[in-house]
Amino acid sequence: MRQHVRNPVHAYFFTGPVGSSLHDAVLAFAAALQCPNQGCGVCETCRLVLEGKDTDVYFAERAGISWRVDDLREADRVSRRRPLGAGYQIIVLEEVDLTTTGSSPSASALLKSLEEPPSRTIFLLTADEVPEALDTIQSRCVEIKLKGLSEDDLEAILTREGAPVDAARMAAVAASGNLRRARVLVRDDALGERIATWRTVPERLTGTPSASAALASEIATALDQAIAPLQLLQEEELEHRIKDAREMGQRSIANRKDVEAQFKREQRRFRIDELRFGLTALTNVYRERMIQGLEEADAGDSRSDYRVGASMRAIDIIVSTNQRLSSNIDETLLLNDLMLSLMEL
Ligand SMILES: [Zn+2]
Numbered sequence: 001m002r003q004h005v006r007n008p009v010h011a012y013f014f015t016g017p018v019g020s021s022l023h024d025a026v027l028a029f030a031a032a033l034q035c036p037n038q039g040c041g042v043c044e045t046c047r048l049v050l051e052g053k054d055t056d057v058y059f060a061e062r063a064g065i066s067w068r069v070d071d072l073r074e075a076d077r078v079s080r081r082r083p084l085g086a087g088y089q090i091i092v093l094e095e096v097d098l099t100t101t102g103s104s105p106s107a108s109a110l111l112k113s114l115e116e117p118p119s120r121t122i123f124l125l126t127a128d129e130v131p132e133a134l135d136t137i138q139s140r141c142v143e144i145k146l147k148g149l150s151e152d153d154l155e156a157i158l159t160r161e162g163a164p165v166d167a168a169r170m171a172a173v174a175a176s177g178n179l180r181r182a183r184v185l186v187r188d189d190a191l192g193e194r195i196a197t198w199r200t201v202p203e204r205l206t207g208t209p210s211a212s213a214a215l216a217s218e219i220a221t222a223l224d225q226a227i228a229p230l231q232l233l234q235e236e237e238l239e240h241r242i243k244d245a246r247e248m249g250q251r252s253i254a255n256r257k258d259v260e261a262q263f264k265r266e267q268r269r270f271r272i273d274e275l276r277f278g279l280t281a282l283t284n285v286y287r288e289r290m291i292q293g294l295e296e297a298d299a300g301d302s303r304s305d306y307r308v309g310a311s312m313r314a315i316d317i318i319v320s321t322n323q324r325l326s327s328n329i330d331e332t333l334l335l336n337d338l339m340l341s342l343m344e345l
Pocket of ligand 1: 038040
């Protein structure tokens with residue numbers, strides 16, 4: 001990355017799992033590109049970029065859930081501008097996986113912008129992962145892959161921040177490498193209970209369709225409650241920012257609407273992460289059952305074949321449920337479908 005700061009190409013694509021701090025990485029890279037000392041972190045230029053106040057670093061804004069052609073046209077317009085300062089005109093486009101390829105394809109609008117940008121323009125794109133539809137976009141960029149944090153690192157950070165060891169461990173394991181998520185989960189007293197709910201799904205799915213519907217709604221309620229610690233954390237952060245603004249002599253923060261919209265997005269995303277995490281916990285239960293079945297088969301128990309087959313089918317069902325999660329599907333429908341399909345095994 002240091003070499004790229006000295007000799008940048010016109011587009012970078014930052015990818016990495018949720019919580020691998022894509023936003024921070026992009027911000028730091030943008031600061032390094034603008035900084036006369038290639039990213040000292042302390043000069044006025046660095047400070048302005050890191051605080052989001054450098055007028056040559058443009059964060060493209062999305063009006064809806066996905067990127068629309070109009071949003072990208074605006075980004076394209078800014079990308080044609082000459083930088084005001086001595087650095088680059090930087091265009092940051094986050095969550096590029098939310099571009100569309102259908103009838104009004106915003107992905108191709110973005111591709112066009114990337115084709116021949118002015119020499120002092122640099123695009124910084126981010127996405128958790130790159131869907132196949134974006135292969136051409138990716139091929140025009142240098143990809144920078146980030147990793148999530150290890151469970152041990154997360155645990156160490158949480159305990160350093162004052163969390164009890166047991167809670168830190170549980171949150172670290174459940175956070176999938178995502179520090180932000182770990183910080184929310186460590187405040188969540190219901191985490192253990194939620195894991196237990198997911199793990200008992202198979203044994204509770206023996207009854208009627210109404211029992212499976214009840215289980216689906218129990219999980220939905222648990223997901224609602226999982227958001228509460230995040231909301232609390234966000235409120236604290238907002239208060240902090242307002243306090244900072246007051247100390248700077250402002251009445252309040254300028255972009256409160258944006259901040260609130262960003263909070264809502266984060267809550268939506270957290271919910272999906274939480275659901276993904278639950279599905280992983282459930283997969284593990286079926287995997288354990290499968291392994292146990294295989295061991296029993298080795299020991300000569302012929303009834304275990306059925307058990308192994310059913311566990312494998314269950315894992316397939318969960319995998320396809322996980323895939324459907326990325327397609328903006330209705331959550332209630334998804335959970336009900338999942339429970340019914342698992343019950344029918
Ligand atoms: Zn600097």
